[in-house]
Amino acid sequence: MMLDRAYRQRLEADLARWEADGVITPAALAAIRVTLPPLAPGINIAVVVAIVGGLLIAASFLAFVAAHWIELARLLRLAILLAGIVSAHGLGAWFARAGQPVLADLCASVGAIVFGAAIALVGQMYHLGGDFAGGMLLWAIGALVAAALTGSRGALAVALVAACIWSNMRVYETHDAPHLSFVVIWLTAGGLALAWNSRVAAHLVALAALPWWFATALLADPASPYVLADGAALLFGAGLALAVAPWQRASSAGAVLSTYGALSLAGVAILEAATANEAFRAHADVVSHPLWAISCGIAGAIFAFGAAATTRRAGAAFAASAIGLVLLASAVWTPPYAGEPWRAYALVLCAMICLVASAMLDTARPRIVAGWLGIAGVIAAITWTVEGSLLHRSMFLAAAGLVAVALALVLNRLLPRTRE
Known part of the structure; x- marks a missing residue:
């Protein structure tokens, strides 16, 4: 290793x-x-030049085939596509034996891309059914198999991109969510990331979860933006729980997952502050909050509070509190009532303050960035919302600032001071 x-x-x-x-x-x-x-092994200048050369050769191969595609016989077309896939993986095996893992990974990635192109071209040749989403699923499975056999992070990226496109298309076509078939591929990719003990693969897996939640929340019928809060809570809470696991592989992957969860939580807080007013609530009566999504949000909060109880760290407790406050804000976001949504504003502001506090206590820099972005976005959303009295909002922000200063004075007395 x-x-x-x-x-x-x-x-x-x-x-x-x-x-x-x-x-x-x-x-x-x-x-x-x-x-x-x-x-x-690191990437030096020679490796970079070799990567550029490999990409140019792959592009020239695809351009040559495309230029003479109509002139070639069908069997010759199939033979060329198969030769491209075999050549890419064969060259990758040679690089792997030569101790060049980066170039071997590149070759496996090119092979996965050529495999996807082959699926599209074969479908065009034989006038197969126009199930484009099905072709993306086949591409995702093939690239995932290639990643499992070769250990290629690039092939894993290709598989996850194809799987995300497939899942989003299925939700768009059927308007039915959640699309649980994608979860099977996502969990398989997550298992590979753990087996490889690779932070790059962990980033790819964590990033691939976001389009699925967006499609589930916005493309389903009816659309349910509340689901985004539940998804962010689950990602953040599960990441925090994995990060405190006794196994290094799980803790490393959990740290990555919690980063994307924190960023998602900040984005959800901004969304809740920006839409928690009568202009958006007028159309909120058709919005539902599915039971399965509520369960995911509660599970994320349980994971986070469990991590805090296990480690007995104040940072984990503040992070769990941030999750709970955002979930509570999504609950009070729902109509019907008139007037300014001060409760929702107060909850998301407190959630982002807790997020920053947790990041400072845990020295988690990405979480610090997420928290400050969340605070800035929430304040901007409260200040420049489309309806309501600007005077009332200024009074609310002033009161919130005074409460924050008072809280800072209390924490300064309660928390031990670090020596410089």
Whole structure:
């Protein structure tokens, strides 16, 4: 097993600091370094040039085939497509044996892309049914199999992109959500990310969850934007729970998932603040909040509070509170009532403050960015909403600012001060 380069750099910095502080001896430091696995090979200039060259060759191959496609016999077309796939994977195997994993990954990715092009061209040749979504599913499965056999992160990215397109098209065609078939592919990809212990794969898997939640919330009939809050809560809560797991693979993947969950939670808070007024509520009577989505949101909150109870860290408790407040805001977002939605505004503001506090206590920089973006977006949404009294909003923001200052003074007395 090879170590991730960023993790190895953090480990080297920690080892040097521990040696300087006298925590470990030079002999112990040398012994630790001897037992460390090798670093994953980096990308140098030669590799970059080789990647560009490979992409140019692949593009030229596809352009040549497209230019002479009509002139070629069907069997010759099939043979060319099959040769392209076999050549890409064969070259990838040669690079893997030569100790060039980046180029091997690139070849597997090109092979997955050519496989997708082959599906489209074969369908065009033989006038197959116009089920474009079905073709995307076949492409996703083939690319996922290639990723599992080769360990290619690029092929995994191709598989997830094709699966997202397939899932969104199915929801758009049927207006029926949730599309649970996508979850099977997503969980399979998540299993590969854990087996590889790869942060790149974890980022790809976490990112692929977002289009599914968007399609489920906005393309289903009827559309239900409340589902976005439940999805963000589940992603963030599950990420926090995985991050405190005793297994390094799970904790690394959980840290990545919690980052996307925090960003999603901030986006949902901004959406709730921007739409929690009468101009949007006028059409909210047709919006439903499905029971399965409510269950997902509650499960995310349970995961988060469970992580806080397990670790007994204030940062995890604040993060769990942020999830609960956003879910509560989505509940009070619902009509019917007239006037300004002060409760929803107060809840999302408190949620974003809790998110920033959790990030500061856990020293989670991506979560800090998410929290501050959420605070800025919520304040902007409250200030520049389309209806309501601007004077009342200024009074609300002033009161909220005074409460925040008072809370800061209390926390400054209660929390231990760190030494500089």
